[in-house]
Amino acid sequence: MSDKQHLYLVDGSAYIFRAYHRLPPLTNPEGTPVGAVYGYTTMLWKLAEELNTAEGPTHMAVILDKASHSFRNDIYEDYKANRPPPPEDLVPQFPLIRDATRAFSLPCIEEAGLEADDIIASYAREAARRGWDVTIVSSDKDLMQLVGTCDLNAEDPEFPGGGCIDMLDTMKNLRIGPAEVEEKFGVPPEKVGDVLALMGDSVDNIPGIYGVGPKTATKLIQEHGSLTGALDAAPEMKKSKLKERLLEGREMAELSRILVTLKEDAPLPNALSEFRLEAIPSEPLADFLSLHGFSSLLKRLEAGTGSPSRKTDLNPAKPQNEGAEDSPEGNSQPLPDMPAIDRSTYECVQDEKRLAEWVELAQAARVLAVDTETSALDAMAAELAGISLAIGPNQACYIPLAHGGSDMFAERPQQVALKTALELLKPLLESEAVLKIGQNIKYDINVLARHDIAVAPVDDTMILSFDLDAGRSLDGIGGGHGMDELSERHLGHTTMKFKDVCGTGKKAIPFGEVQLDKATEYAAEDADVTWRLWRHLRPRLASEGGTRIYERVDRPLIPVVAHMEREGIKVDRDQLARLSGEFSETMAGLEKTIHEIAGEEFTIGSPKQLGTILFEKMGYKGGRKGKSGQYSTDQAILERLAEQDAPIANKVLEWRQLSKLKSTYTDALQAAINPKTGRVHTSYSLVGAQTGRLSSTDPNLQNIPIRTEIGRQIRQAFVPEKGQVLLAADYSQIELRLAASMADVPQLREAFAKGEDIHARTAEELFGMVDRDTRSRAKTINFAILYGISRWGLAGRLGVDADEAQAMIDRYFERFPGIQRYIASTLETVRERGYSETLFGRKTWFPRIESKNQTERQGSERAAINAPIQGTCADIIKRAMVRMLPALENAGLGHVRMLLQVHDELVFELPEDDVAAASAVIEKVMGEAALPAVTLDVPLAIEIGHGASWDAAH
DNA sequence: TCGTTCACG
DNA sequence: GACGTACGTGAACGAG
Numbered sequence: 001m002s003d004k005q006h007l008y009l010v011d012g013s014a015y016i017f018r019a020y021h022r023l024p025p026l027t028n029p030e031g032t033p034v035g036a037v038y039g040y041t042t043m044l045w046k047l048a049e050e051l052n053t054a055e056g057p058t059h060m061a062v063i064l065d066k067a068s069h070s071f072r073n074d075i076y077e078d079y080k081a082n083r084p085p086p087p088e089d090l091v092p093q094f095p096l097i098r099d100a101t102r103a104f105s106l107p108c109i110e111e112a113g114l115e116a117d118d119i120i121a122s123y124a125r126e127a128a129r130r131g132w133d134v135t136i137v138s139s140d141k142d143l144m145q146l147v148g149t150c151d152l153n154a155e156d157p158e159f160p161g162g163g164c165i166d167m168l169d170t171m172k173n174l175r176i177g178p179a180e181v182e183e184k185f186g187v188p189p190e191k192v193g194d195v196l197a198l199m200g201d202s203v204d205n206i207p208g209i210y211g212v213g214p215k216t217a218t219k220l221i222q223e224h225g226s227l228t229g230a231l232d233a234a235p236e237m238k239k240s241k242l243k244e245r246l247l248e249g250r251e252m253a254e255l256s257r258i259l260v261t262l263k264e265d266a267p268l269p270n271a272l273s274e275f276r277l278e279a280i281p282s283e284p285l286a287d288f289l290s291l292h293g294f295s296s297l298l299k300r301l302e303a304g305t306g307s308p309s310r311k312t313d314l315n316p317a318k319p320q321n322e323g324a325e326d327s328p329e330g331n332s333q334p335l336p337d338m339p340a341i342d343r344s345t346y347e348c349v350q351d352e353k354r355l356a357e358w359v360e361l362a363q364a365a366r367v368l369a370v371d372t373e374t375s376a377l378d379a380m381a382a383e384l385a386g387i388s389l390a391i392g393p394n395q396a397c398y399i400p401l402a403h404g405g406s407d408m409f410a411e412r413p414q415q416v417a418l419k420t421a422l423e424l425l426k427p428l429l430e431s432e433a434v435l436k437i438g439q440n441i442k443y444d445i446n447v448l449a450r451h452d453i454a455v456a457p458v459d460d461t462m463i464l465s466f467d468l469d470a471g472r473s474l475d476g477i478g479g480g481h482g483m484d485e486l487s488e489r490h491l492g493h494t495t496m497k498f499k500d501v502c503g504t505g506k507k508a509i510p511f512g513e514v515q516l517d518k519a520t521e522y523a524a525e526d527a528d529v530t531w532r533l534w535r536h537l538r539p540r541l542a543s544e545g546g547t548r549i550y551e552r553v554d555r556p557l558i559p560v561v562a563h564m565e566r567e568g569i570k571v572d573r574d575q576l577a578r579l580s581g582e583f584s585e586t587m588a589g590l591e592k593t594i595h596e597i598a599g600e601e602f603t604i605g606s607p608k609q610l611g612t613i614l615f616e617k618m619g620y621k622g623g624r625k626g627k628s629g630q631y632s633t634d635q636a637i638l639e640r641l642a643e644q645d646a647p648i649a650n651k652v653l654e655w656r657q658l659s660k661l662k663s664t665y666t667d668a669l670q671a672a673i674n675p676k677t678g679r680v681h682t683s684y685s686l687v688g689a690q691t692g693r694l695s696s697t698d699p700n701l702q703n704i705p706i707r708t709e710i711g712r713q714i715r716q717a718f719v720p721e722k723g724q725v726l727l728a729a730d731y732s733q734i735e736l737r738l739a740a741s742m743a744d745v746p747q748l749r750e751a752f753a754k755g756e757d758i759h760a761r762t763a764e765e766l767f768g769m770v771d772r773d774t775r776s777r778a779k780t781i782n783f784a785i786l787y788g789i790s791r792w793g794l795a796g797r798l799g800v801d802a803d804e805a806q807a808m809i810d811r812y813f814e815r816f817p818g819i820q821r822y823i824a825s826t827l828e829t830v831r832e833r834g835y836s837e838t839l840f841g842r843k844t845w846f847p848r849i850e851s852k853n854q855t856e857r858q859g860s861e862r863a864a865i866n867a868p869i870q871g872t873c874a875d876i877i878k879r880a881m882v883r884m885l886p887a888l889e890n891a892g893l894g895h896v897r898m899l900l901q902v903h904d905e906l907v908f909e910l911p912e913d914d915v916a917a918a919s920a921v922i923e924k925v926m927g928e929a930a931l932p933a934v935t936l937d938v939p940l941a942i943e944i945g946h947g948a949s950w951d952a953a954h
Numbered sequence: 955t956c957g958t959t960c961a962c963g
Numbered sequence: 964g965a966c967g968t969a970c971g972t973g974a975a976c977g978a979g
Binding site for chain 3: 295296299603605606607608609659660663664668688689690691693694695696697698699700702703735783784785786787788789790792793794795796797854855858859862863865866867869870874903
């Protein structure tokens with residue numbers, strides 16, 4: 001449909017307020033503030049660039065608010081009465097907004113007595129009625145009422161098809177369609193007005209009903225269908241605050257309903273056809289840009305790159321990475337052999353005979369999706385509530401095992417006894433001949449391991465997704481590999497949500513208290529979806545080159561990491577409690593001193609209050625910073641103040657350190673001790689970091705203090721069992737070694753081969769001499785290289801100006817040309833293919849690598865330079881972990897326990913007498929972990945220590 | 955829920 | 964000359 005019209009309506013007034021608060025206070029050469037104007041101009045530029053895409057606008061107009069008085073004030077005089085006057089330095093920018101709009105040769109619409117929202121609504125409806133698509137460029141929630149497809153207009157033969165209305169939030173780069181609206185409000189767009197009327201709006205001074213916020217408002221509309229429905233139902237509600245408020249507030253709600261209703265039939269001052277976009281003439285635009293000193297845009301305009309103009313023929317647009325995050329190519333075809341998900345087909349297995357039949361069916365199927373339902377999220381503490389199985393699409397069941405037991409059930413429902421069920425399932429779950437598929441199956445492995453079932457072999461859809469698509473979806477929780485998201489993306493199916501089954505917050509119930517019919521629908525669907533995802537993702541491994549990393553690294557790692565989590569690590573509760581006490585005391589003293597110095601009491605932990613005290617009350621210099629307009633009070637700033645003889649700064653720093661250590665470590669770790677095992681069991685995420693690293697949560701054991709003396713006391717609380725020691729083995733300088741090998745830097749390779757001090761060698765190369773200062777600078781530069789260098793970043797770190805930093809970078813590249821070649825070729829490959837690759841073939845996608853947003857693009861570039869190095873390091877230690885326990889076993893050291901992984905370090909627990917023998921095995925396995933798949937040009941050196949605590953092992 | 959700060963590699 | 968600083972994480976806290 002190349003003749004489809006697409007109208008963009010830009011909500012200019014709303015935009016400039018956001019731009020004003022988001023951008024630094026720039027001024028033009030004449031000294032007029034133009035920050036918001038600049039933001040507005042770049043936004044129009046961005047939209048204009050979309051002219052060239054198939055999705056882009058064919059028509060565009062900017063709508064502005066003309067005056068503060070509108071017809072709503074005639075109805076309700078307090079409408080928008082709470083609005084503070086616009087900030088002083090924004091006022092002179094309003095007229096410039098019109099200039100900017102004209103500079104783009106775009107029509108600019110404003111009408112007295114009507115707000116921008118009403119004009120937008122009226123144009124949007126008119127255009128959609130004609131079958132045009134409409135995009136409203138705004139994030140105003142009131143406008144979300146308009147989103148959706150217009151009904152076909154059967155009575156109007158001239159315009160038979162309805163167009164779609166959606167929204168675009170250019171700041172967040174988000175498209176808002178009906179699904180997003182429903183996600184935000186819990187109701188479809190046409191009912192958004194009802195929700196808004198109930199909740200009111202303090203900014204516009206729309207009263208709503210007192211005490212009703214978004215949550216309650218949504219619930220009321222969901223339950224009663226409409227505002228009137230909810231208000232009418234109030235007298236029948238059971239006695240409650242809510243009921244009273246609804247009864248009392250009825251009038252206010254009805255008034256609010258009128259205020260939030262958009263006027264959709266306002267007379268239109270211009271015909272839609274006048275909004276037709278052609279190429280944007282560059283002279284007025286160039287004049288405007290140069291007048292206000294927007295020289296980067298001017299340069300782009302002159303260079304013709306990104307010059308906004310509509311091409312006459314729409315080339316079939318080549319796939320744009322930017323838009324690809326929610327639909328990786330080749331993923332969207334429906335799977336022809338799969339029927340739609342039908343929850344009514346799921347079976348609840350409540351007797352032994354039926355369970356035995358299912359086991360037999362699964363044995364025959366050879367592929368089985370498994371999901372365990374439990375009372376909590378902690379695999380080491382949660383109780384098993386039931387198990388679901390799936391052997392094909394819509395062939396799924398739920399086996400309740402511990403449902404009922406509270407008074408929510410009249411009587412405990414019929415179910416197979418836990419012990420009997422597990423006996424029947426054990427041979428199936430342990431059968432070499434049956435592949436068990438799970439979504440994050442490490443969790444199920446651990447839950448079932450506590451019932452003496454060793455689930456194997458396994459496949460994991462979450463990890464399949466990670467190995468195929470890491471980095472491709474940048475949004476969402478779970479890194480974009482959660483089941484709900486995968487189901488949506490690959491199956492086009494919206495799953496039942498856990499919170500709809502178990503509730504949320506205080507009212508949440510454990511899964512075992514869910515009624516069986518509902519529990520079956522939810523649990524069996526999870527298994528069904530998992531099975532389908534596997535069918536979809538697994539074949540992609542082979543066709544997209546994911547087999548190597550999945551089969552050789554990540555899949556074998558699952559049982560290994562599961563085992564480490566079950567082992568846990570002992571912590572000395574008394575030692576932690578003692579530290580907590582000490583920290584509290586010291587903090588109390590510091591707090592007193594700080595308050596005395598400040599001359600008043602305040603919350604030291606509040607950066608906002610602290611900033612006010614330091615920079616306003618006490619008058620220290622160090623200005624405001626950051627996008628929120630708040631004073632920054634971070635470590636670097638406080639250290640600078642301390643140097644300027646601000647005694648309070650050091651006290652605050654010390655207080656901060658103790659506060660952090662106490663709340664994050666000494667207190668939290670005590671609470672994390674598992675009462676059954678007496679140890680702390682972290683949970684590792686295998687998809688936690690885009691680069692392939694693990695991450696650790698609940699508690700995070702990958703960030704236990706080590707850098708300061710006081711922090712190290714916490715490490716001392718990590719201890720072995722009696723008669724044993726902790727042993728820590730870490731890769732020395734592994735990322736630099738990998739860089740030297742991958743980028744081919746002969747001097748560094750040679751230094752590593754000889755076991756030289758690598759930073760000293762770098763200093764020698766760069767500065768021709770080695771002393772403390774040059775070595776330290778060299779070290780900083782070495783790390784900067786690993787992270788993707790920028791001269792500003794390096795300048796900041798070294799305390800030199802950008803020119804000097806640039807000179808050092810030039811020097812570095814001159815001495816080590818391999819590094820420069822590596823960076824260039826890595827970026828080239830990533831731009832071409834969209835992803836980076838480790839030596840072992842792990843892909844990380846960078847959808848923003850060609851972003852037109854400079855900050856975003858440069859950020860992606862730095863990440864893309866770092867990813868192959870960090871990722872290769874992750875691959876190597878993962879391979880070592882997979883081989884470690886069998887190697888120890890072979891050496892007669894089967895009782896050595898591997899407890900923790902911290903990116904380049906492994907921690908073990910073993911009898912003191914075995915340290916020498918185990919060290920030899922550990923060093924060999926870690927040192928040779930890349931082989932035979934990859935031969936590095938540098939040796940991997942391992943440092944090993946042991947002792948009576950984790951601290952002592954270093 | 956978001957932003958800030960800070961613990962680690 | 965603008966970005967407001969290097970890469971990758973997770974937890975706690977205050978504030979709205």
